[in-house]
Amino acid sequence: MDAHIIVVGSLNADYVINLNNFPSPGETVTGKDFEVYPGGKGANQAFGAARLGGHVSMLGQIGIDAHGDELKRNLESAGVDTSYLQRDATVASGLAFISIDSTGQNQIIIVPGANGTFSAERLSPARELLAAARVVLLQLEIPITTVLAAARFAQGQVILDPAPAKDIPHELLALSDYITPNETELALLTGVSCEDGINRDEASQLARRLLERGANKVIVKLGSQGALLVGKDYEHFWLALPVVAVDTTAAGDAFNAAFAVALAAGKSEIEAGEFAAVAAAHSVTRKGAQPSMPTMREIENLLRKQYRER
Numbered sequence: 001m002d003a004h005i006i007v008v009g010s011l012n013a014d015y016v017i018n019l020n021n022f023p024s025p026g027e028t029v030t031g032k033d034f035e036v037y038p039g040g041k042g043a044n045q046a047f048g049a050a051r052l053g054g055h056v057s058m059l060g061q062i063g064i065d066a067h068g069d070e071l072k073r074n075l076e077s078a079g080v081d082t083s084y085l086q087r088d089a090t091v092a093s094g095l096a097f098i099s100i101d102s103t104g105q106n107q108i109i110i111v112p113g114a115n116g117t118f119s120a121e122r123l124s125p126a127r128e129l130l131a132a133a134r135v136v137l138l139q140l141e142i143p144i145t146t147v148l149a150a151a152r153f154a155q156g157q158v159i160l161d162p163a164p165a166k167d168i169p170h171e172l173l174a175l176s177d178y179i180t181p182n183e184t185e186l187a188l189l190t191g192v193s194c195e196d197g198i199n200r201d202e203a204s205q206l207a208r209r210l211l212e213r214g215a216n217k218v219i220v221k222l223g224s225q226g227a228l229l230v231g232k233d234y235e236h237f238w239l240a241l242p243v244v245a246v247d248t249t250a251a252g253d254a255f256n257a258a259f260a261v262a263l264a265a266g267k268s269e270i271e272a273g274e275f276a277a278v279a280a281a282h283s284v285t286r287k288g289a290q291p292s293m294p295t296m297r298e299i300e301n302l303l304r305k306q307y308r309e310r
Helices: 041-051 066-077 113-117 120-132 144-153 170-175 183-190 200-212 251-264 269-283 296-309
Strands: 004-008 012-019 031-039 055-059 061-063 086-088 094-100 106-111 135-138 157-160 218-221 226-230 235-239
Touching: 004 041, 004 120, 004 144, 004 251, 012 066, 031 041, 031 066, 031 094, 041 055, 041 066, 041 135, 041 251, 055 120, 061 066, 061 113, 086 113, 094 113, 120 144, 135 144, 135 251, 144 157, 144 170, 157 170, 157 251, 183 200, 183 218, 200 218, 200 226, 218 251, 226 269, 235 269, 251 269, 269 296
Parallel strands: 004 055, 004 135, 012 094, 061 086, 135 157
Antiparallel strands: 012 031, 094 106, 218 226, 226 235
């Protein structure tokens, strides 16, 4: 089994609006600026892992349109293998409409497009590829039957990002080595409210509910607090680096991408989490999903800066 990382997931064109405050129901607000970026949780993680030097292949689906062409081209620019990327002539490429307020928080609406027709049967040509990969990265912006099929084919480590949060079959939880919800997703998966946020102790308690349902290990991404790893008989907490957040849209994707790269390189899960926390911190300092993904040199520079400031 080589150090290959396979990402099975979505590709979207992200329509991003920056504004001061999110509108209330029925309210009209004025945006500050507008950009279109390549995105999609699957593509973000593939791009991020490749940018950190990972050997990455992307399995997913786009439409036969200009957005699809650009999404494919952008992945290739980072060194991602797109030879298994498929196209569906019956639908458009996926879209995401993202609003970002002055604090860097976001609200997202997704139109699946070709992501929604990426059926489990279309994974068949890549079955051997999935079986040979050291790490398989999964998310939930494609049909869950396809996600489950990918997890069944995988023989390496499986990392499941449960976003957007939805009911997860017990089999998928059991097949995933790590499930990596943020605090909102963790709350939804465990049926609790998180209007006031979730602290470390609460995250631990809720993560253990997922363990009871069959999850092997849970990594809770707690934003500026850090990230918490919960196993059956141990826990570990990674502090977040203090940075000024500009756009938090793909911080979780940066974390998962970096975690996968470190695991594929043979690092321990503790070392991988430390590396991932730095990557996530760096990503929030720039706008856009894939444009915010750091390089190895940028992570090293951030660490040196933090060390000098201590």
